[in-house]
Amino acid sequence: MTANLMIVEDDDRVRGALRLAMEDEGYDVAEAEEAEDALEHLRDNGAPDVMIVDLMLGDMDGFTCIREIRRDHDVPIIVVSARDDTHDVVAALEAGADDFVTKPFEIKEITARMRALRRRANQTIEPQTPQELVLDADPELPLVLSPEGGTVRRGEEELHLTLTEFRLLCELAETPGRVLSRSVLLERVWDRGFFGDERIVDVHVRRLRTKIERDPSDPVVVVTVRGLGYRLDVQR
């Protein structure tokens, strides 16, 4: 089955080259030169299977573009940028991107990451994971994770997590009370090794906390263990 890809990139030649390479890989490619065009396309046609967004766009900067997309869609987003300044990386991830690739990149690298993101989207959860896991047993507004259903609920309200945030939560929830190092999380959620960029984990944990914790500045469910990693504590 052909997968849909949308490329949001203002430089004509880079966009052209990317289109060429991605079509070669078998993707059905839609292009947008500016953020506005991309958002319009999303409104008219719904979300593609994966998006590549350049941070330096003409009209709207990449961060704002991603945030706008995230308002209505869960689509996996890979951000590309020539700048790999910490500030840019963190800001892009905070805005809602799932992954970050620096230009110039090997086509193999970006397609591998796209495949990993899409695999997460279609993943069926292993049977060992319980049907539903109560993460915070608050009597009024309990936090309930349903890995098979692919949802997280606070009381009656379903929380909107991106694929990556959800996957990260499921990974932590598989071993409650146990510390998982950033390396391990990078490996399991992003298929990255020892030298992967750990900032991706940190930012995603931060994003997760703003969505599921009652007080994100004082997290009790997803806890940082200094020097070791992160741990999920079930609140009874």
Next chain:
Amino acid sequence: MSRRGPGPPGHRRLLSRSQSLRGRTVIAFALTAGLVSAVLAVSVSVLGRGVWMTLIACVVFGTAIGAIVGLWLSRRLLEPLQRVTRAAARIASGELGTRLPDTDDPDLAPTVDAFNAMVDSLQRRIDRERRLVGDVSHELRTPLTTLTTSVGVMARHEQDLPERSRRALALVQAELDHLRRLLDDLLALARAEARMHRADAEPLSVRELLAHTLAERHYPPELLRVSVDATVAGRKLELERALVNLLDNAERHGGGVVAITAGRVGSEVVITIDDAGPGVAPQDQQRIFERFVTVRRSRRSGTGTGIGLALVAETVAAHGGRVVCGDRPGGGARFVVSMPLSEETH
């Protein structure tokens, strides 16, 4: 900032003078002198006839008073200097927002102003450099992306190309690869020199670092011999890059790595990378760590960027260590990296 206004009334000027460093010093000495004289006068009148007794008493009391005042005064005098020292240390460690607080002391004000102005200028320069690295990065990387991507597509379909075009394509790919590595290395070096770090230092096991680096580059793990594992406080990606550059150097100029060892010597970690190539001539052993210096050790044409070893030197220095090139017993070159152990290792 504290500045004295134009011609304040007489009594206020006197008061502000007494608050200044110079004022306080003058008053302290004056008081001491006065006090000692008073003691002298009192002892003379009280003890009267015993000249020696009077003398001894005066000396003892006078010295005591002088010492106490001196102690107090020296502390007050050194205090501003200590504040400057602390601020300087914080700034050197990267807290560029540090400034000395405003002071009402008219004698210290010029020092405070000058110091703060210096830090402002330093911060501006670092910000400018950071922006430059970012801009250059973007401007050069964008066309490189188009080139790399398009050539990648061509390479996938090289069967469709005639022989000559295929060879030309191979050359283009090789040169693009070289350009990309050159750009990466240059930017990394610029960042390292400006001490622009992208991550915090963390305790790293040297054994793990080396094992993972070797695995990533598909080297056989048997090459590595770690006598005692040690922990360094370092930035993973920066150290990986330095190690990879040393490995590449051995490949390119030394016919390949023959041994990598790591161990503890005193309070340092020592990592050795050996090759069995032609070695490096003694007169070049220091030069090779400079930018753009390539020494033809073998007959193969240089594929290096000329920056790899400069980056190694800079990275290792930023971690508080050093790297030297020497001869391997038995022939070849031996590169030795030493770095201080992290405090957590006992």
